[in-house]
Amino acid sequence: MPRNIMWLLNLLKMKKGKKVVVLTGAGISAESGIATFRDSGGLWEGHDVMEVASPEGWEKNPNLVLDFYNQRRKQAITAQPNAGHLALKELEKYFDVTVITQNVDNLHEKAGSSKVIHLHGELFKARSSVDENLIYDIDGWEIKPGETCEKGSQLRPHIVWFGEMVPMMERAIEETQQADIFLIVGTSLLVYPAAGLINYVDPSIAKYIIDIKAPEMGINDPYLRFIEAKAGEGLPKLIRELVDEHHV
Numbered sequence: 001m002p003r004n005i006m007w008l009l010n011l012l013k014m015k016k017g018k019k020v021v022v023l024t025g026a027g028i029s030a031e032s033g034i035a036t037f038r039d040s041g042g043l044w045e046g047h048d049v050m051e052v053a054s055p056e057g058w059e060k061n062p063n064l065v066l067d068f069y070n071q072r073r074k075q076a077i078t079a080q081p082n083a084g085h086l087a088l089k090e091l092e093k094y095f096d097v098t099v100i101t102q103n104v105d106n107l108h109e110k111a112g113s114s115k116v117i118h119l120h121g122e123l124f125k126a127r128s129s130v131d132e133n134l135i136y137d138i139d140g141w142e143i144k145p146g147e148t149c150e151k152g153s154q155l156r157p158h159i160v161w162f163g164e165m166v167p168m169m170e171r172a173i174e175e176t177q178q179a180d181i182f183l184i185v186g187t188s189l190l191v192y193p194a195a196g197l198i199n200y201v202d203p204s205i206a207k208y209i210i211d212i213k214a215p216e217m218g219i220n221d222p223y224l225r226f227i228e229a230k231a232g233e234g235l236p237k238l239i240r241e242l243v244d245e246h247h248v
């Protein structure tokens with residue numbers, strides 16, 4: 001690439017500030033009243049994941065799957081972003097921020113985050129069950145049996161189920177590789193490929209984990225700092241620290 005173009009791109013990058021990439025999980029939405037998956041009383045307790053969140057479950061009993069997601073949508077529709085989501089919006093004043101979320105709720109969008117990549121789909125969208133490119137906003141909280149796409153097939157939740165490909169993973173990896181600072185907030189880091197994003201982070205950049213308990217993977221990286229806190233408390237504090245540290 002010609003040197004003057006490289007110079008211009010670097011100048012633009014400096015102007016936009018450092019790039020912060022944030023991987024979030026269910027823990028960031030817990031204080032907004034949305035259940036996590038694996039904490040005690042988590043969503044998967046009482047449900048057989050394969051019955052309600054897999055293509056096989058959909059084939060076997062689509063109405064059970066529709067009802068499972070309708071109940072989650074009914075509960076999430078009134079949820080409001082908490083101080084953790086709002087802190088990530090605030091961060092955009094000082095840094096170039098990309099949020100990569102495993103969550104299917106729309107709380108990052110409600111908080112105003114402008115760059116959100118949903119790895120596991122979006123609860124408030126429906127999609128054709130024969131053409132994955134046909135995606136529709138859901139008005140309200142229900143997808144009803146008999147509601148079809150323009151090709152006449154039953155609408156399904158626009159969710160990445162267990163065993164399905166994660167279409168946004170490539171984009172997430174690209175963003176992660178460009179990060180100057182990497183945050184991990186409220187995820188057990190147990191589900192792949194999402195959890196594997198940590199392997200694409202430049203080992204020499206600052207990484208932070210905010211969680212109410214230490215991650216199972218252990219913390220033996222001198223550039224990785226674990227902050228034991230709720231997202232709604234830990235994130236606002238960390239944002240202030242990053243702003244001071246980077247004099248932005």
Ligand code: APR
Pocket residue numbers: 024025026027028030031036037038039042102103120185186187188189190191210211212213229230231232
């Ligand atoms: N603040 C910060 N962290 C929290 C809070 C909180 N208030 N409450 C819980 N946590 C932490 C838990 O300690 C745990 O590490 O959030 C994490 C939640 O982990 P999971 O329930 O496993 O959720 P997540 O990591 O997002 O699951 C990943 O698994 O079932 C699939 O598709 C589903 O996207 C989901 C994926």
